[in-house]
Amino acid sequence: MIHPTAIIDPSCELANDVSIGAYAIIGSDVRIDSGTEIGPHTVIKGPSRIGKHNRIFQFASVGEDPQDKKYHGEVTYLEIGDRNVIREYVTIHRGTVQDQGITRIGNDNLLMAYTHVAHDCVLGDHVIMANAASLAGHVRVDDYAILGGFSLVHQFCKIGQHSFSAMGSVITRDILPYVMVGGCPTKPHGINTVGLERQGFSADSIRQIRKAYKTVYKSRLKLEEAIQQLEEMISETPEIQKMVDFLKQTGRSIIR
Template sequence: MIHPTAIIDPSAELAEDVSVGPYAIIGANVQIDSGTSIGPHAVIKGPTRIGKDNRLFQFVSIGEDPQDKKYRGEVSHLHIGDRNIIREYATVHRGTVQDRGITRVGNDNLLMAYTHVAHDCVLGNHIIMANAASLAGHVQVDDYAILGGFSLVHQFCRIGQYSFSAMGSLINRDIPPYVMVGGSPTKPHGINSVGLERQGFSADAIRQIRKAYKLVYKSGLKLDEAIQALLELSAEAPEVLRMVDFLQQTGRSIIR
């Protein structure tokens, strides 16, 4: 299961069925759970914890020091959950003490080739980052979000559940749940209706979400007024509560 050319630090903890390809390097304080495969020439640095049934392809760099000029070698961490696919040349860095000290990747995510997850990011579950999509530090990406190829996300932004960014989007503010953005400059372009259908949302739920989108983006209401209108709508459409909670917590305001 472990190729003889792989280099594994004696302190690394690998489950018995973990496979490691040729010339991979696994450093100190790395834990890898059962069913995970590590491709050729992969480099994993600790402290890093990787869960079950992940597939890390060739030439990935996982758990490297954060790209932060304030970093001075402090201990920080990376936790990756279960059943993630991380493709060629993807990079995922550990956290910094200026934030929570940990970068987190949840379960069932797909990080395509050349994607980048910077220090202190928090990724939920079932996320897709297409080729070369990149997150700056301290970004939060919620469940089922999709970032198109070459999407770039500014630090401290939040990407809401079931949202979608088109290829080449430059994202410098938060994207609420369900919203689709794209263009140059990046603007909202309706809701991610195709994605919602694929995830099993009913036609009525999608219709109510579309109403919510119009209240935020088409009604001319100020954001706090739109939130109040969404609260009223949520009485008959509980899916809208995701938007309410998100908008009440937004730190960088929203793409609007």
């Protein structure tokens, strides 16, 4: 299961069935759980914890030091959950002590070739980052969000669940759950109807989410007034609670 040309630090903890390809380098303080496959020429640096049944393709760089001038060798971490697919040339960096000291990736995510996850980012579950999408530091990406190819996300932004960014989006503010954005400059373009349908949202829920979208983006209400109207819709459509919570917690304001 481990190619003889692989270089593995003695401090690593590897499950018995972990597969490691030719010329891969696994540094110190790395733990890899069962069923995970590490492709040839991959480099993994610790402290990193990688869960079960992940597949990391050739030439990926996982758990490297953060690209932050404030980083001076402090012990920081990377945690990756289960069943993630990390394609060729993906780069994922550990956290910094200026934040929580950890970069976290959840379960069932797809990071396509050349994507970048910077220090202190947090990815939920079922996230898709298409080719060359890149996250600056401290970005949070919620469940089922999709970032189109070459999307760029500014540091500290939050990407709401079930949202969608079109190819080449430059995202400098938060994206509300369920919303599609795109264009140059990046603007909202309705809700992610196709994505919601694929995830089993009812037609009525989608209709109410579209109504909530219009309240936020087309009613010319102040954000506080729009939030009040959305709160009145929650009893009928609980999914709108996610939009309300997101709006109350946004730090950089939303793309609007």
